Amino acid sequence: MVSVCFYFQVHQPVRLRPYTVFEIGKSNSYFDEQKNREILDRVAKKCYLPANAIMLELLDKHPEFRVSYSISGVALEQFMRHEPKVLDSFKELARTGRVEFLDETYHHSLSFVYSKPEFIEQVRLHNRLIRNLFGKSPQVFRNTELIYSNEVAAIAEKKVFRNTELIYSNEVAAIAEKMGYKGVLAEGADHVLEWRSPNFVYKPKGARKISLLFKNYRLSDDVAFRFSERSWSEWPLTAEKFGNWISKANGNGNIVNLFMDYETFGEHQWPETGIFNFLKKLPEEILKHPDNGFATPSDIIRTHKPVAEVDVPRLVSWADVERDLSAWTGNSMQQSALQQIYSMETAVKSCGDAKLIEDWRMMQSSDHYYYMCTKWFADGDVHKYFNPYDSPYDGFISFMNILNDIRERLKKAGEEKAMKAALNAAIG
């Protein structure tokens, strides 16, 4: 029996506009409304709407079919505001009862690496939004500081948690377990799995109840990256061929985790490549083998016991060939930007200005740091997807100018506070 587990990542950041040094202290308008809407509109038309329609069709046609999504809070907010049709189509998928939504950080941030309190707050924010929109996880969470373990343990149990960019280590599992999750997803990188197959359920080192699902990156990347690659020896990839590859996992595992960006369908792989027809035919081809089926991460965790413990002491992600954090933290601009944004945390959270806190959180989206990546930049590489900048340096300049404006706002807020306090003291 092989269960295919689809999980698709849906995320669009709120991109920054070219904010100049001359605006610092003068303008609080940070985001490129027009560009963000243009991109959202394009991706909705090219990917989200047609892909969701196909998924609904497939769920209707095949009672065995299952699929799961992780949608960032930042993306959901934008759907609510500008693309309600997209949100409705996800709700329709949710109503089938065979579509699972995962939790992640609301702002698609690297907060786990830089601030655990912020990380937990963002996960909680996300959990609440998903619950409100899709009617799952009916528990209430409140924003409080520091005493996280007690409170977050109340997070609904039957949830699977996926960290930003599949960033994972033993510590992620430990926190997720404390937060009450049943499972965590991670990249099935060679240096993590070594000789092991990603086609089994594992247990994080040191965990008691939580399970670990690894991405089968070969099969996932065959679709996500190689589908239209004409120089690839397997091109063209048909649903029949891919179905056979999945069946081959029989006897060498019981799950196949296909994790990828949802934008694979129609955006990274254009409709002309035949990606939608591939998607339409795939369940049928997979089900041709009587032992094959579909499952969501929660289904798998319920039905499969971990076969072994896997130790992941260092952070692993699904980015680039390195599968590490270097796409976001590899150069000194990125390190400095991250260090500075998180060093403001205490001041931001105590300023009492909700708009400022929200702006600060929007600045945490991993995308902003990804755009600053200089790795392979000269070779004109990949980090260009949905990238609003011509160069990593332009991305850094806008980011830092805005960060300095936030800093000035903080200073002003602090001064006002002090003034009020002084005034109160004087009045007695």
Next chain:
Amino acid sequence: MKVLMFGWEFPPMNTGGLGTACYGLTKGLSQNGVSITLVLPQAAADTGRFGFLKIRNANISNVKVKPVKSAMVAYMSPSDYEQYMLKMKGRKSIYGQNLFEEVERFARQAAIIAKEELGEKGEGFDIIHAHDWMTYKAGMAAKRVSGKPLVVHVHATEFDRTGGLGANEYVYGIEKEGMEKADAVIAVSGYTRQKIMENYGIPESKIRVVHNAIDKDDIPWIGSLDHGKSSGSTKTVLYLGRITLQKGPDYFVAAAKKALEADPNIRFIIAGSGDMEPRIIEKAAELGIGHNVLFAGFLRDEEIHKAYRMADLYVMPSVSEPFGITPLEAVMNQTPVIISKQSGVKEVLKHCLQVDFWDIDQMANKMVAALKYGEMHSELQRNSYEEVSKLSWSKSAQGCIEVYSNVIGGMRTGW
């Protein structure tokens, strides 16, 4: 392979880094085993920065320099010529009448030299290579008498030099004829190739891009690279180039004014000379930033590299720059650069800041940011140095050799 090459070097005319590029390519070709007879006007051969003396000192083998005697240089040194050009300002042409006479004379001499060089067996050279319009007539004459194929190398077009305003018909005519009669055209960038196609009607298949380069040993030894930057709170932004319309000095000064509003601790240095110099000095004073903008005059040799090195940032705001070697020189002196998007060099230099020459707000924004954000400054410094270190004149020369081989083999298509 043997090449008969026609070069030219007078300081006012070396737009597009003609002298630097000729020298670099000659060196690179020689390193790749190509023999060159380099025909130059006498002045260039004797005194040019990249002329005969430098080639002899650089120990380049297989290169023979043939000076052509000229009437003009007998009474006119390069700096006299510059004065002459300044006097010509306001007249319709940016070129003196003598220059056109000189070009014609050079072409007549070229025919004689080509015949001599060809030898009785007709094996003295395999191909003719001519750099920019001043030598195209010479190249065509050499082709006529020898029957050997001609490659013309476009370092700049009349449209770059004049900023699109009032292109000289005579010069344009020579450029167009040269490109048409040539068996292949080499462009210093994709940017220039586009202009050649648009303005001269030359088909893309006939044009091959060979980017200019820089060699580490082109940078003179003036002490360790990590010395020279100002340590105080005042930062230096450098403009280095001719002060002419094409190079965009007016945009530089306007951006300087804007940048000083955000950071008054910046010093701007303008190094170079040219017909717009008085106007730019006036403009700086008008804008009230006279004390922040220093004019260093025309720099030579080591002075140039010292200027790059003491600067914290180099800006090339050109209105139209077919290539632009100066940013590469700045980078090799560990100085980050802002370059105009209207340039060819951006095709080989990615680790830099780029702006549209007319976008003064962004130019000022990026100037201030480059000085303000140290982590970006050092990333730019390190990454651009690494990137530019991979370039070499030898590699560029290999591009030329491919063109030669294709032309000689009669395969003009499929590049």
